[in-house]
Amino acid sequence: METLDIKKSASGAKPATPAAKPAETKSISGSEAVLEALLAEGVDVLFGYPGGAIMPIYDALYDYQDKLQHILVRHEQGGIHAAQGYARTSGKVGVVFATSGPGATNLVTGLADAMIDSTPLVAVTGQVFASLLGTDAFQETDVINITTPVTKWNYQVTDATEIPAILAKAFYIARTGRPGPVLIDITKNAQIQKFDYQGYTPCHHVRSYRPKPIIRKEYIEQAAKLINAAAKPFVLFGQGIILGSAEKEFKAFIEKAGLPAAATILGLSSLPTTHPLHVGMLGMHGNYAPNVLTNECDVLIAIGMRFDDRVTGRLDKYAKQAKVIHLDIDPAEIDKNVKAEVPVWGDCKETLPLLTALVEKKSHDEWLGKFRELEKKEVEQVIYPELNPTSEQLTMGEVLKSLNELTGGKAVIVTDVGQHQMVACRYATFTDTKSNVTSGGLGTMGFGLPAAIGAKYGAPDRTVVAIIGDGGIQMTIQELGTIMQFGAAVKILILNNQFLGMVRQWQQLFNDKRYSFVNITSPDYVAVAKGYHIEAARIDARADLKTALKTMLDHPGAYLLEVMVGKENNVFPMVPQGCSVSEIRLS
Amino acid sequence: MSKQEFTITVYTENQIGLLNRIAIMFSRRKINIESLNTSPSEVEGIHRFTIVINEFEDVVRKLCRQIEKQVEVLKAYFNTNDELIWQEMALYKVPTDEIAEKVKVERLLREYGARAVVIRKDYTVFETTGHREETDRLIKALEPFGLIEFVRSARVAIIKDSNGFHEKLKEFEASEPGEELIENEYLDKASEVFTM
Structure with a gap:
């Protein structure tokens, strides 16, 4: 039947x-x-x-x-x-x-x-x-x-x-x-x-399945009206842009209406990091300005994102002042977490140009200036010290900074889950789309190494750097064998802080530093890699960082570089669980 | 707003495993299903689930969208009791000698619109159809006469405002649905729309 x-x-x-x-x-x-x-x-x-x-x-x-x-x-x-x-x-x-x-x-x-x-x-x-x-x-x-x-x-x-x-x-x-x-x-x-x-016939229609909701012009019009009238509009963009191949359409939209835009973790790389309207990353360890100003904007335009709790923090204190426009291909996402004033159902590749046609050409310089002002505060208190540390031990941030300088933001960055993931997503620069591969929703430790192997097969001409912590690497380290046998030229960058760092950070901040089973030991990764016939090195000094990264990137095949970083460094800013996004902490 | 009884009507393809796919939408949210019925619908080959739960309207609305998202689900509607005609059927087994001795019972049954399905020497099975309160009342009435077994079916419900699924199905069968599609409309015509 x-x-x-x-x-x-x-x-x-x-x-x-x-x-x-x-x-x-x-x-x-x-x-x-x-x-x-x-x-x-x-x-x-x-x-x-x-x-x-x-x-x-x-x-x-x-x-x-x-x-x-x-x-x-x-x-x-x-x-x-x-x-x-x-x-x-x-x-x-x-x-x-x-x-x-x-x-x-x-x-x-x-x-x-x-x-x-x-x-x-x-x-x-x-x-x-x-x-x-x-x-x-x-x-x-x-x-x-x-x-x-x-x-x-x-x-x-x-x-x-x-x-x-x-x-x-x-x-x-x-x-x-x-x-x-x-x-x-x-x-x-x-x-x-x-x-x-009898041959293969591709499927184009399943009667009980409607992949794209029908676009309703009236909602596009209502959305444009709201955006045109807004004094402090703010865009949140997610992976929907990448999945819908709508990077160009998205860029045209925010540029015409002069809209500051912040990415979810999976939305990263759909807009070049250095774009003047890109105001950073949302969420628990996202940037200061986009989190704080979520609670000050008057119109919030969410595109291809699903208001995950790591993005919204405490829901009943999330953007209550704002009128929300939600563009999504999945009708079940509308009103799921955040009530939408205007639901723009549809594929954003189709809805964005319709919206762009109706929005007025504008720039919101004063409002954008507010983002830059708060950004300055974050740079002073968090970013500058992270990227230019005075401590003897290396920070994860400075590793990313050096990596950016060497790759020019062209590499695919694959991450595992934990502190290194947050640091990588915060500090990696992206010039091209589909460059950020990470386990966002599920937070799967062990994702990084195998995902990087696949990422390399998906983009064979690009440099693929897998940034992985000392916890996550040990969950799927056996995949070094796959690299050994099939030769995927993956650059494996282990940021080793000798802790399950994210859990340790929470234990420090919220459990009175009762470090319960976060003290994880590591094998000799260089020896392990060499056992799999993969070139490898380990560094712990700042002086060696750039050369070591360059050696890793220049090496023709797979390469494993273990970088020892500060044991008890924390990732900031941070929106503590159960707090509003505007209660984000800088330290 | 408080929790109230909602009846969810789901039109689906006839597919093994779909019952589980729908049931886990409820169990995932720790929502107890009060009653669940699957049956053919007015359209050949299309199945119809009737599910009763006690929940907040907001939760039911989101749940229906999640159900509708399932590949083999065509449409999910939710309704309050005043928007429905519904019935449940119940069977009661009582000892025949008790019934025969006490003539009152017969009148009792007439009062409750029940009928005898089987009459044997040892037991008699009565059947009644109605709302929960009606079938419940008959249990109370029969209990003094030694009710041996009782079972009640799930709710089956007809939506008062529905024109059936024949026309709707045509929209689904077309690869490019028409403009009249009753979807995405809850914002500007909230009062008219009883679906998502």
Whole structure:
């Protein structure tokens, strides 16, 4: 019943030219159909790990090695984070393969991460024979039910004839609308089963799924009216700009209306850091001015962002004075956390130009000056001392400063989660879009290294620097093996403060310095890297910083640089949990 | 604003696993489902969920948007009781000898609009259909006569203002929906709109 529906909808909207296909009917296996689907969808790289229940697909893959590059990771979690990194830098759908049972459950963290950060993924998992479902067979887990809350869509295939249409639907759902992860679980019998293959028809329409809400002109008009009348308008931009490929449209919009704009962590790099209207990053460890002035603006224009609690702080004291315009492709985001005066539903690539046409050309110099004034305060109290420390020990900030000087802001910066992530996002400069890859919503430690591997495959011509703490690196350090085997030229920059720094910072500030299990030890990373045949070095002196970074960047292949930094440095500014954004602390 | 009874009507594709996908939207928020019914709808191949919860309107509105976001969900409506015609069915098993002895019972049943589904030597099963209070009242009435078993179905509800789903489905089947689509409209026509 459902199968018929899917076939109908997959081929319904834009039927392939009928004359081209019929002669090509041939008998292939379900496994081959999976790989044909990947080829048809333009997949060139995928990440995965074989196992019993996905063996037929891997057997078929043996004959596709010249067309599909498969990267053998060291753990399925590494595989899915790599697929995420790939998707984030390439803008394409990331693909990961895993076997049933533990292979599939190891994907769950990555699925949750991709779900909350709207990353387009297709995960294909093997499953036991359909006849064994529900019998506690070897390596059987109920993957569909385990992954339901962390996937945009999932489906179990038990019959090979379903595969072409289901994979077409999977790719379509993963990349359209608000993107997200899709998991397709394929039983072993379906992988083996031969069937009459009639070619691949991409999916363009699923009747129960509307990827883009209809744009309502009246809301665009209302929004423009509010913006034109505003004295202190303020833009918050998120990853929606990048996902919608609307960087140009966004820039044109803020430039015409003269709007100061601040990025969420995932919005970073969609507007060059040095743009005169870019006033910094929002959130708990964001910049001082955008946090404080959120509570002073009169019109708040949120674009492709979802008012995460790390951005809003205490909600009942968040921008209460402002009229909120919310542009989002996902209707469920409107009014979810912050009530919108004007909801502009739609793809921002389409809505922004409509809005730009209606806004008056303006500059809000006095208002922008207020941001610069507060910025000065942050520079004096936080940024300057962080970047030009007088302490003997290095700070994370000065490492970023030197890195910026060497890369010119052109590198892809991949981060893990914790203090180094906040410092990197605060101080890295970005000239190009899709340059900031980080686990924003889920805060997944261990994300950095595998995501950087994927990011490199997604943007092979760019320098990819993975900035990782001494905690996070140890969660997925096995992926050094993937680099060893496949040679992804990732620059791994470990900022080692010999602590689980962010938790330590909270324990210092809020738990009377009761340092409970944050004192983490490290192996000799240089020796570990060399064990994996990866060049490596370790420094702890300021004098060596620039040369060491330059050596790392100039090295033709992967390189690991461990930089010892101050043990008990804190990240400021900070909006303490439960406080309003205007109560942001500078120390 | 306080919590009140809302009935959520969800039109969906007929898909294995969708019940779970919808149910976890509630359990994730620790919302207790008072009653849940799945059935065919007026349109062939389209399923209809009827879910009753006690919640704040604001929460229900957000919940419906999250439900509607699910790929295989076509539409989610929410309504208060005065916007609905609804019924629940209940079955009652009582010992036949008790019933036979006490003639009053028959009158009692007539009063509650019940009917006998099965009459055996050992037990009799009665059925009644109505609102919660009505089916509850019959339990009270039968209890003195040794109620052996009781079961009540989930609520099924018809939306008074609805024109059915046939027309709506056409919009979904078109890849480019028309301008008349009743969506995105809650701002300027809030009073008319009972959906998101």
